[in-house]
Amino acid sequence: xxxxxxARFRWLSVYAISVFVFLYLPIAVLxxxxxxxxxxxxxxxxxxxxxxxxxxFADAAIWDSVLNSLEVAFAAMFIALAFGMPAxxxxxxxxxxxxxxxxxxxLLPLILxxxxxGLSLLMLFDLMRMNLSLLTITLGHGTALISVATTEIFAGLxxxxxxxxxxxxxxxxxxxxxxxRVTVPNLKLPIIGAxxxxxxxxMDEIAVSFFLIGRDNTLPLEIWGRLRRGITPEINAISxxxxxxxxxAIVVWYRLRTRAEGNVAVGEELVETAA
Amino acid sequence: MFSRAYxxxxxxxxxxxxxxxxxxxxxxxxxxxxxxxSSLQIIVHAWNLENYKELLEKPVYWETLLRSMWIAARVTxxxxxxxxxxxxxxxxxxxxRKDLLYQMVIIPLWVSYLVRAYAWKTILGSDGVLNxxxxxxxxxxxxLEFLLYSPFAVVLTLTHIYxxxxxxxxxxALEHIPRTLIEASHDLGATPAQTFWxxxxxLSIPGVLAGATFAFVLxxxxxxxxxxxxxxxxxxxxxxxxxxxxxxxxxPLGAAISLCMLLLIVSLLFFSERLEKxxxxx
Amino acid sequence: xxxxxxxxxxxxxxxxxxxPTLLSIRSVAKSFGRNRVLRDISLEIAxxxxxxxxxxxxxxxxxxLRIIAGFETPTSGELCIEEQRIDHLPPYRRPVxxxxxxxxxxxxxxxxANVAYGLRVAKRPAAEIANRVAEALAKVKMTAHxxxxxxQISGGQQQRVALARALVNRPKLLLLDEPLSAxxxxxxxxxxxxxxxxQREVGITFVFVTHDQEEAMVxxxxxALLRSGALEQVATPREIYSRPAxxxxxxxxxxxNLLSGEVRAGIARCAELSWPVSLPEGPAQFSLRPEHVRVAxxxxxxxxIRVRVRVIDRAFHGASELIRAQCAHGLVLLATVASGSLLGxxxxxxxxxxxxxxxxxxxxxx
Numbered sequence: 001x002x003x004x005x006x007a008r009f010r011w012l013s014v015y016a017i018s019v020f021v022f023l024y025l026p027i028a029v030l031x032x033x034x035x036x037x038x039x040x041x042x043x044x045x046x047x048x049x050x051x052x053x054x055x056x057f058a059d060a061a062i063w064d065s066v067l068n069s070l071e072v073a074f075a076a077m078f079i080a081l082a083f084g085m086p087a088x089x090x091x092x093x094x095x096x097x098x099x100x101x102x103x104x105x106x107l108l109p110l111i112l113x114x115x116x117x118g119l120s121l122l123m124l125f126d127l128m129r130m131n132l133s134l135l136t137i138t139l140g141h142g143t144a145l146i147s148v149a150t151t152e153i154f155a156g157l158x159x160x161x162x163x164x165x166x167x168x169x170x171x172x173x174x175x176x177x178x179x180x181r182v183t184v185p186n187l188k189l190p191i192i193g194a195x196x197x198x199x200x201x202x203m204d205e206i207a208v209s210f211f212l213i214g215r216d217n218t219l220p221l222e223i224w225g226r227l228r229r230g231i232t233p234e235i236n237a238i239s240x241x242x243x244x245x246x247x248x249a250i251v252v253w254y255r256l257r258t259r260a261e262g263n264v265a266v267g268e269e270l271v272e273t274a275a
Numbered sequence: 276m277f278s279r280a281y282x283x284x285x286x287x288x289x290x291x292x293x294x295x296x297x298x299x300x301x302x303x304x305x306x307x308x309x310x311x312x313s314s315l316q317i318i319v320h321a322w323n324l325e326n327y328k329e330l331l332e333k334p335v336y337w338e339t340l341l342r343s344m345w346i347a348a349r350v351t352x353x354x355x356x357x358x359x360x361x362x363x364x365x366x367x368x369x370x371x372r373k374d375l376l377y378q379m380v381i382i383p384l385w386v387s388y389l390v391r392a393y394a395w396k397t398i399l400g401s402d403g404v405l406n407x408x409x410x411x412x413x414x415x416x417x418x419l420e421f422l423l424y425s426p427f428a429v430v431l432t433l434t435h436i437y438x439x440x441x442x443x444x445x446x447x448a449l450e451h452i453p454r455t456l457i458e459a460s461h462d463l464g465a466t467p468a469q470t471f472w473x474x475x476x477x478l479s480i481p482g483v484l485a486g487a488t489f490a491f492v493l494x495x496x497x498x499x500x501x502x503x504x505x506x507x508x509x510x511x512x513x514x515x516x517x518x519x520x521x522x523x524x525x526x527p528l529g530a531a532i533s534l535c536m537l538l539l540i541v542s543l544l545f546f547s548e549r550l551e552k553x554x555x556x557x
Numbered sequence: 558x559x560x561x562x563x564x565x566x567x568x569x570x571x572x573x574x575x576x577p578t579l580l581s582i583r584s585v586a587k588s589f590g591r592n593r594v595l596r597d598i599s600l601e602i603a604x605x606x607x608x609x610x611x612x613x614x615x616x617x618x619x620x621x622l623r624i625i626a627g628f629e630t631p632t633s634g635e636l637c638i639e640e641q642r643i644d645h646l647p648p649y650r651r652p653v654x655x656x657x658x659x660x661x662x663x664x665x666x667x668x669x670a671n672v673a674y675g676l677r678v679a680k681r682p683a684a685e686i687a688n689r690v691a692e693a694l695a696k697v698k699m700t701a702h703x704x705x706x707x708x709q710i711s712g713g714q715q716q717r718v719a720l721a722r723a724l725v726n727r728p729k730l731l732l733l734d735e736p737l738s739a740x741x742x743x744x745x746x747x748x749x750x751x752x753x754x755x756q757r758e759v760g761i762t763f764v765f766v767t768h769d770q771e772e773a774m775v776x777x778x779x780x781a782l783l784r785s786g787a788l789e790q791v792a793t794p795r796e797i798y799s800r801p802a803x804x805x806x807x808x809x810x811x812x813x814n815l816l817s818g819e820v821r822a823g824i825a826r827c828a829e830l831s832w833p834v835s836l837p838e839g840p841a842q843f844s845l846r847p848e849h850v851r852v853a854x855x856x857x858x859x860x861x862i863r864v865r866v867r868v869i870d871r872a873f874h875g876a877s878e879l880i881r882a883q884c885a886h887g888l889v890l891l892a893t894v895a896s897g898s899l900l901g902x903x904x905x906x907x908x909x910x911x912x913x914x915x916x917x918x919x920x921x922x923x
Contacts, residue, residue, distance in 0.1 A: 008467070009368060016364040019438070023383045026394035026435065029404050033397065040397045043407030083289045090286035102286065105293050111489065112540060113496020115513045120300030123307060143296040144518055146289065157554060174283060196400050197385070204387035207499060211520070220389050227503065233396065239390040246386040254378050458628050459661035461648040463675035463726065473678070477665045556664035556708070 027243055034236035052237040062238060065222035071220055072138045073202040079142030080198045081191065082147025091150070092157040110147040114207025117144055122211045133214035140208045145198045152197065152257075156190025193256040202247040204242070301537070318526055326531035330472065333484075336515065336532065343511040346430055347494040351441075353434040355483065355489040358441035363475075366449040377446070384439035392503050395432045399423040399504070424506025432504055433494045441486035448482025450477070480554040481544035488547040492540050512536065565670075576603040579762050580625065580730055585634030585644075587620055587786075592880060594620045596786045598634070602730075607763045607794055609754050609777035611809075611911075617786040618766045622732050625764065626655045637884065654723035655732040659739070665837045669694070669703040675726040684841055693725035696755065713744050720752075733765045737772065738823040749776050770810050774798065782806055789919060801892050803919040807844035814845040814891050816913065828888040832862050832910045842916050847879060849912035850892035853905040860910040866890060867903055882906065 033040060037047025056062060087106050091099070109117050121140050122132075129134060160183070168178040206220040213221055219242075223235055309322045330336050365376050383391065398404045401418035409415045421427055452475060460470040498513035505511065512532065519529030566618040580602040587595040602608050612618040623629045625636065627648030636644040643651050654675070662671050672693055676686045694700045697717035702710055707718070716736055719892070723731055733752075737745045753776050756763045762849045767773055773780045782789040782797065790802040801807035804815055818827030820841050825834045827843065853863050866882035869889070873896065882893045892906055 012364045012368060014309060015360050019361045020379065022357065022435065023380070023438065026391065026398055027386070029382070029398055030390070030394040033404065041400055041402035041404055041407055043404055043411045083292045086285045086287075087289035090282070090289065094282035094286055096283050096286060102290060102293070105297055106289060108297065111492060111544065113493055114514065115496050115498055115516060116325060116533055116537055116540075119516070119529070120304050123303040123526070123530070124296070124300040126447070139296065143292070146292065147426075150289075197397075200385060204389070206387075206389050210499075210517075220387065223393075224387060227393065227396075235393065236397070239387075239393055242387050242390055247382055250364065250382050250385050251378060254381065258374070453659075453661065455659060455661040456663060457656050458626075458648070459655070459657055459663075460674070460678075461628075462626060462653075462655045463678060463722065464649045465674070465678040466649055469678055473674075474663060475667075554665075556706070 001036035015122055030062055030236055031240040031243065034233055034240045036233060036236075040231045040233050040236060045184050052233040055234050056237045056241075059234065061217075062219070062222060065217045065219045068134055068216050069203050069219040072134055072141060072197045075138045076141035076202045077195050077198045079138070080145040080149040081195060083142075084146045084194070085153055085191075087146065087150040088157055091154055106150050107147045109144040110151070114144070114205075115211075117255045118208040118211035121208070125212070131214060132212055134216050134218075136212040136214065137209050137218060141202045141205055144205070145201060148198055148201065149194045152190050152194035153187060156187050160186050189256050189259060192251050196253045198254070200246055200253075204246065276550055304534050304537070305532045307527050308534045309531075310527040312490055312525050312527055328526045329528065330531060330535070336512075339510060339515055340512045342426075343495055343513075344508075346426055346433070346511060347491045349430050350433040350437060350494040351487050351490040353430070354438045354441035355445075355487055356436070357438045357487060359445055359479075359483065361438075362442050362446040366446060380439050380442055380446075384443070388436060388499065391436055392432050392500050395428065395435065396423065399428050399431075423504060424509065426505065426509045427503040428506075429500050429509045429511070432500045433497060436500075437490040437493060440489045444478060444485035444489070445482040448479045448485075452478050477554070478556065481551040484547050484551045484554070488543065492543060496536060496540070574653045576605060578602065579604040579638060580764075581635075581640075582621075582625070582636040583635045583637070583680075585624060585631045585636065587617070587624060587629060588632050594786050595624075595631075598786075598788060600781060600788065600791065602762060602764065604762055605760050607753065607765065607776065607778045609773035609780045610764065610766045610783060611768070611780050612783035613768055613809075615785070616783040618768075618783050619734060621783070622655075622734055622764070622772070625730070626653055626732050627651050652729040653732060654726055654728040654730075655734065656716075656719045656723050656736045658734045658736065660707075660719040661716055662718055662735075663723070664707055667704050667706055668699060668710070671707070671718055672722045674722060679726075689725050693721040695902040696724070696758075697721045705794075712739055713748070716740070716748070717875050720755075724761070728761065730762045730764060733763060735767055736765075738767070738769075745772070752776060774810070782809065784809075784919065800914065801844055801916055803917045804842050804844065805919045807914075807916050812847050812891055814847065814850070816843040816845060816888075817841075818843075829884050829886045830862060830864060830888070832860075832913070834910070834915075836915060842918060844912040844916045845908060845913045847891040847893040848877075850890060850906050850908045852892070852894060852900070853907040854897070858905065858909060861907045862910060863905055864890075864906040865905050866904065868900055871900075 016032075032045055034043040034052055035048045035050065037049040037051065038045070090096075091106075096102075117216055121136070121143065125132065125136050165178050165182050165188070168182045173181060204220060205218075206224060207217055209221055209222060210224075217225065219238075222237060226232070226235060288469075307318070308326055309324065310318055311325055313319050313324060352514060361380065365373055365380070369376055396403075399422040400406070401420060401423065403423065406415070407417040409419070410417075440529050456474055456478075457470055460474045461467075465473060495511075496513050497511065498517050501509045501511045501514050502517075505514075513536075516529045516532050519525045519532070565896035578601045580600075582598055582600040582602075585595060585598045586593070594770065598621060610618045610621060620629060624631050624644075627646060628645075631644060634644070635642055638652060643653075662668075663674065666674070669690060673686050673690045676689060681689075691700070694703055697720055699714060699717050699721060702714060702718075707715055710718070716739075719736070737748050737752075740748060749772060752763075752765075765773075767775065774806055777794060779791060779793055780797050781791045790806050792795055792800075792802075797806060798810055801813075807813045808815060816830065818825060818830075818841060820826075820834060820836045820838055822838070823833055823835065824831050825836070825841060825843065857863065864884055866884050868880055868882045870881040872879045872881075876896060877893050878896050880894055880897070880900070881889055882892060883889050890906060894900070
């Protein structure tokens with residue numbers, strides 16, 4: 001439908017722009033104030049400076065937590081993909097009793113508030129007499145993010161051209177060979193996309209981690225701890241950096257996704273999972 | 276594609292993970308809710324209904340739950356009011372920039388919750404940016420207190436966070452509407468406004484339901500925004516649970532509340548799904 | 558570029574030129590960016606006629622239809638219905654209704670509600686709506702399915718509902734965008750006949766877009782053949798078949814032998830064939846239909862040309878067969894013979910010179 005050069009279009013675009021402003025303004029403010037010499041609040045920002053960034057880079061505790069977050073993120077990525085891939089395959093191709101229930105269970109953490117996933121796992125670890133540590137956080141992230149991996153890879157499988165696999169079988173390859181020579185290469189983009197998304201989500205994850213934290217902090221939890229003590233613009237600085245990294249990661253992920261399949265799919269599985 | 280055995284075998288590893296890390300924990304939560312804690316801060320595995328009695332009898336839990344649901348309802352309403360027109364604009368008027376605009380909406384979606392909540396905290400505080408701006412512009416002389424540490428701040432922040440969540444399924448639903456249906460409606464004499472109410476909106480309802488469900492369920496269970504921005508008047512039900520697992524140390528009671536929340540959420544999902552199926556026509 | 562208006566008095570069943578004009582298309586052109594899809598189209602469509610707009614994909618036929626419906630605006634030119642300009646009106650204000658290629662039935666409404674849609678939007682009284690909807694459904698024989706949803710009925714049934722939905726509004730003009738292309742061959746033939754009789758019954762002007770020339774011939778009172786955005790010929794099916802204006806028309810409609818050559822000193826020479834003509838000197842193209850090329854009988858008719866050929870191929874078409882045969886110096890001819898005729902490898906073919914029609918070369922389209 002062509003844009004309608006009427007009042008309707010104008011009102012709608014004004015509205016749309018306002019919503020975009022609402023979505024981005026707080027982050028923009030946050031970034032601007034990371035350069036503000038006077039601190040976190042007040043108006044207008046003055047004395048633009050890089051002090052806070054300097055302080056940030058000298059802050060050992062932050063860097064320790066970044067390292068912890070990276071460890072957790074990579075491990076969670078592996079877990080999520082290792083279990084999410086077979087889950088996606090099973091959902092796409094297998095028929096077994098309880099399949100619907102299985103699907104709902106796997107996708108549940110996507111829609112459940114983090115507190116439920118976090119607390120239930122806390123009770124599990126307590127029962128197993130496991131100490132809370134980066135490992136427990138990793139297991140928590142893995143559990144929560146399997147659903148993301150499953151969704152992404154499932155979407156990729158749906159768009160796969162079955163006749164390619166049939167052609168492979170027809171030409172003499174068995175199921176195993178076909179899987180590795182035809183199916184997996186076609187899933188390259190969704191897998192990379194899923195990995196990227198899981199990594200980013202794990203780095204930013206706080207709700208589930210909140211309950212599973214031991215002695216070592218992940219980055220979000222480190223920031224959270226400081227917030228409880230008081231706001232400093234250093235937090236603005238690290239937040240700005242997180243924002244930039246996330247932005248890049250998401251844009252890359254999106255490009256990979258649309259190269260694989262077209263952009264509407266992203267919302268579709270969410271409709272699916274809420275259903 | 277695979278032979279039957281392989282296909283079913285493939286489901287086993289994730290099934291096992293899900294069983295260990297989802298089913299067992301939920302089961303534990305179920306069990307804990309029937310236990311109690313002794314005065315020595317030890318969890319006693321004596322099965323009883325005390326926790327549930329407490330929940331039913333003490334008004335504070337009901338009040339908090341209702342307040343949380345009211346907050347979640349407002350967040351949902353605002354998210355839809357913001358998200359629907361945005362989705363409509365992108366889908367029908369996006370044109371060549373549709374892709375770019377779409378990315379611009381999903382970026383805030385995946386960017387850290389903490390960053391966004393923190394941003395609002397710095398803006399809304401009495402020493403914050405907004406108050407500073409208002410005073411600088413001589414609109415007010417004293418900082419507005421209600422902006423932060425109030426339900427208002429929680430609703431505002433959660434709306435900010437969940438509007439993209441609401442947007443996504445609505446956009447997907449709108450994109451799915453074949454444009455020939457709209458042409459057909461015009462062809463039959465309906466104005467654009469009539470076409471919206473008679474054709475576009477009914478066909479977008481599954482997306483609206485999904486978006487609303489997301490926003491509501493996730494806001495209901497949120498505890499971080501209230502902790503950062505809610506103040507004493509903005510406490511939500513999850514905060515009660517958090518303190519029961521923390522300083523107040525009553526895991527069984529906390530488990531009972533969590534279980535109730537889980538059941539509530541699962542029922543909501545169930546009903547939402549039924550409604551969506553009823554309104555889905557493809 | 559050519560623009561055609563029909564003025565040929567013909568022995569057509571529908572005496573089209575004696576009826577008032579319903580739709581005037583005057584010098585309509587349409588470009589998308591630098592892509593010129595329609596060039597200077599002028600056409601007068603008479604009230605009550607069944608016009609087919611025929612063309613290959615990319616010919617601009619769908620664009621022309623959409624311009625008439627109001628979904629596209631012409632880059633230049635005007636449209637008038639009964640002398641009122643409509644090209645500036647949005648689709649919902651035109652007395653035109655469309656049957657879409659994929660039917661575009663509203664999935665969330667029942668068959669009945671779909672048909673009633675236009676009337677409800679126009680806020681007609683409920684009793685009137687009920688009557689007219691029932692009448693429309695009966696006309697397309699879908700009364701039994703009134704309460705079903707589109708997903709519960711077949712493609713052919715959906716098509717009828719789409720038709721009813723459009724006709725119930727009693728538009729002055731009904732546009733049909735390749736409505737039968739999704740149906741299988743048998744159903745299609747059946748629907749062609751039904752559409753034709755329906756149109757006679759309701760008396761509404763139908764404009765029907767198709768790429769299938771057989772369909773156009775069967776169904777239409779007149780055919781407007783579009784090629785690369787311009788009208789190649791507008792005439793009745795009989796006319797367009799027996800007197801194609803250009804070589805493109807001759808080839809597009811039915812099978813033909815296109816003989817290229819030149820006229821010199823009163824003799825037309827095309828490859829190894831030659832025959833006397835009274836035409837000016839110069840290059841010439843002739844269209845010769847296979848049904849006019851016969852196996853030579855014992856007696857040669859007047860003006861008949863004979864040639865020895867070798868049969869290359871026989872294609873079975875049911876009642877007749879289409880033969881491809883090669884002359885001594887390479888020219889390939891198509892001829893129609895009765896099914897099952899016994900033919901040797903070498904035969905003699907003949908045709909009458911009056912059946913070789915001079916056709917214009919179509920101007921090159923840029």
